[in-house]
Amino acid sequence: MTKTVLCHCEDVEIDELYSAVKQGYGDIETLKRYTGIGTGKCQGKCCLVQTLRILASLDTPAERKTAGGDASELMGDPRKIRLPTIRPPLLPMRIDDILEENGERR
Amino acid sequence: MVLTLPETGCSDVSFGLSYKSMISRNVTFFFEGHQLNGVRGEPIAKALFDAGIKTLSYSVKYKRPRGLHCARGRCVMCHMSVNGTPGVPTCITPLEEGMRIERENYQPVFGPFLTAVARLLPLPAGFYYRSFTKPSFLREFFVRTVRKMAGVGRLGTGGKLRVDGDAAAEEDRTPQGGPRIDGLYDVAVVGGGITGMAVAVSSAETGAKVLLVDEYPVPGGHSIGYQSNASLAASRDRLIESVAQHPSVHYHPNTTALGFYPPDTLLLGPGGSTGFEPCLGPTHTSSVTAGAARRRAMTRIRARSFVFATGAYDVVPVFENNDMPGIFGSRAIRLLLERDGLRPGKRAVVYGTGPALGQTAELLLHHEISVAALIDPSDRFHEAVTSSKKLGDISRISGARVIGTKGKDWISAVTVANGIFRGGDRPAETVLPCDLFCTAFAGQGAYELPHQAGFEFSLPEASLDENRVLIPDRTRVETEPGSGITCYVVGEAAGETLWNRKIDSGKETGKHAARPLDS
Numbered sequence: 185m186t187k188t189v190l191c192h193c194e195d196v197e198i199d200e201l202y203s204a205v206k207q208g209y210g211d212i213e214t215l216k217r218y219t220g221i222g223t224g225k226c227q228g229k230c231c232l233v234q235t236l237r238i239l240a241s242l243d244t245p246a247e248r249k250t251a252g253g254d255a256s257e258l259m260g261d262p263r264k265i266r267l268p269t270i271r272p273p274l275l276p277m278r279i280d281d282i283l284e285e286n287g288e289r290r
Numbered sequence: 291m292v293l294t295l296p297e298t299g300c301s302d303v304s305f306g307l308s309y310k311s312m313i314s315r316n317v318t319f320f321f322e323g324h325q326l327n328g329v330r331g332e333p334i335a336k337a338l339f340d341a342g343i344k345t346l347s348y349s350v351k352y353k354r355p356r357g358l359h360c361a362r363g364r365c366v367m368c369h370m371s372v373n374g375t376p377g378v379p380t381c382i383t384p385l386e387e388g389m390r391i392e393r394e395n396y397q398p399v400f401g402p403f404l405t406a407v408a409r410l411l412p413l414p415a416g417f418y419y420r421s422f423t424k425p426s427f428l429r430e431f432f433v434r435t436v437r438k439m440a441g442v443g444r445l446g447t448g449g450k451l452r453v454d455g456d457a458a459a460e461e462d463r464t465p466q467g468g469p470r471i472d473g474l475y476d477v478a479v480v481g482g483g484i485t486g487m488a489v490a491v492s493s494a495e496t497g498a499k500v501l502l503v504d505e506y507p508v509p510g511g512h513s514i515g516y517q518s519n520a521s522l523a524a525s526r527d528r529l530i531e532s533v534a535q536h537p538s539v540h541y542h543p544n545t546t547a548l549g550f551y552p553p554d555t556l557l558l559g560p561g562g563s564t565g566f567e568p569c570l571g572p573t574h575t576s577s578v579t580a581g582a583a584r585r586r587a588m589t590r591i592r593a594r595s596f597v598f599a600t601g602a603y604d605v606v607p608v609f610e611n612n613d614m615p616g617i618f619g620s621r622a623i624r625l626l627l628e629r630d631g632l633r634p635g636k637r638a639v640v641y642g643t644g645p646a647l648g649q650t651a652e653l654l655l656h657h658e659i660s661v662a663a664l665i666d667p668s669d670r671f672h673e674a675v676t677s678s679k680k681l682g683d684i685s686r687i688s689g690a691r692v693i694g695t696k697g698k699d700w701i702s703a704v705t706v707a708n709g710i711f712r713g714g715d716r717p718a719e720t721v722l723p724c725d726l727f728c729t730a731f732a733g734q735g736a737y738e739l740p741h742q743a744g745f746e747f748s749l750p751e752a753s754l755d756e757n758r759v760l761i762p763d764r765t766r767v768e769t770e771p772g773s774g775i776t777c778y779v780v781g782e783a784a785g786e787t788l789w790n791r792k793i794d795s796g797k798e799t800g801k802h803a804a805r806p807l808d809s
């Protein structure tokens with residue numbers, strides 16, 4: 185099946201982003217929670233930029249209308265398109281290594 | 291501001307100039323029960339590729355095939371279960387005798403059937419929160435089945451159980467070398483690429499005590515994908531020499547920066563992050579590897595200045611079937627060809643803009659991959675493309691966009707549309723058969739650490755380029771007002787693309803970082 189997959193880790197399609205925007209989810213933090221974009225193993229390294237680009241490109245009133253017209257306030261101004269919070273660890277870690285850090289490795 | 295700098299077991303890494311010694315003999319390994327042969331030390335993914343195995347994992351919901359993609363441990367598409375350890379990035383993990391390698395998210399018995407079904411079903415976007423919700427008594431059953439089908443890899447599949455008292459297990463647990471860093475530095479540099487090395491050396495020249503951490507066993511970052519560029523390789527090797535020789539540069543390979551905690555703490559952990567020493571491929575011969583044992587524990591360090599020379603990664607544009615194996619960014623294709631000696635296809639289409647488009651195409655030709663077409667979404671090609679003799683009469687399409695790919699488990703063609711369009715009628719399309727698709731756009735600077743340190747990143751407003759990337763709002767921040775702790779972002783992480791300028795700005799930043807704010 186042909187699909188346009190925005191987030192490869194969580195298999196989130198581009199249409200899910202559009203439909204979430206239509207429903208009023210306008211900023212990356214809530215879009216992340218609602219669609220799962222950027223919440224997979226790579227933590228957004230492969231999809232966050234593309235997602236933010238799409239959000240920023242919905243910046244003219246006409247395009248906002250195409251996307252549903254009721255997108256949240258945060259949409260449309262590239263200056264307001266920001267990265268979500270990024271938490272450590274930045275790469276997947278072995279539980280072993282975390283245990284060792286706490287002196288519990290045995 | 292004065293920091294005391296205790297020596298807490300920081301032993302410097304010894305440098306050697308042989309790499310090939312790691313890679314020599316044939317080994318046998320097991321892929322889902324099948325015995326295969328490979329070369330010891332090459333990336334597992336390369337051994338699998340050579341054995342014809344290109345689908346390395348399956349996506350969680352739609353069971354779409356996933357293969358090598360970033361070639362540097364970032365995109366997780368090559369993650370497999372190795373000797374029972376799940377989530378191993380096989381693109382940077384070396385092959386060893388007797389390894390047992392399995393795909394995750396995949397059931398060998400029903401797998402092929404379920405995968406085929408999941409891939410054929412017209413599962414609509416968002417089906418998993420819209421369907422199977424009623425009636426409620428069936429919901430639980432659906433949820434359980436769907437979750438099982440998705441799968442997340444199992445811990446210890448087929449692996450040997452570690453029992454206390456077992457001598458082999460004991461040995462496995464002994465921390466193997468790898469200096470433990472727990473210290474204070476004047477300057478901590480994250481990223482051992484060209485820029486990071488320039489920063490470290492110039493800081494050290496002012497007398498500062500410098501920490502240089504890099505997640506791979508060999509310094510050089512993406513310059514390792516430029517082996518055939520002799521002058522770049524030479525300046526890289528000179529930088530490596532200076533890093534090796536300068537007594538106050540404390541270089542730690544195989545060390546990943548896992549997080550930055552303002553105002554002044556950096557959390558470090560094992561490179562490659564999976565329990566195996568990351569590898570760099572057999573074609574890479576002139577670099578340092580000795581002493582690059584895997585770090586086993588997490589450590590914290592503090593410093594007065596931090597420099598993030600974290601580099602950049604590929605961003606592949608969004609189009610139909612953009613997740614098809616066989617699609618690579620320019621950095622990934624460089625690493626595969628020049629580092630691993632892996633030729634992922636024979637006939638390529640290159641899609642990109644600026645000089646990178648021409649450079650990527652020339653690299654492919656250099657590795658005897660034919661280039662079917664060059665596609666630039668902008669109106670006109672960069673001079674480097676128009677004036678290149680090597681690119682000869684390769685067909686060129688400007689002002690066009692790639693809107694999709696075709697293929698089953700590997701790309702077989704790309705679809706190109708003339709002109710930029712949004713919605714409405716689809717413009718005329720051209721289908722170009724190929725078995726390799728490379729993109730050559732600006733890389734996205736690795737924003738994670740700088741963002742944690744207080745840099746804001748945003749898309750350049752003025753640019754309408756649909757392939758624009760996030761750039762930092764400045765190049766220096768004080769992590770907390772009055773703390774006197776400064777952070778810098780430099781090199782490709784800050785959007786710099788030219789190698790010379792990376793070195794120059796690295797040197798400049800190194801000097802600033804070494805100078806305490808209040809002096």
Ligand code: FES
Nearest residue numbers: 359361365366381
């Ligand atoms: S993590 Fe291995 S190909 Fe991306």
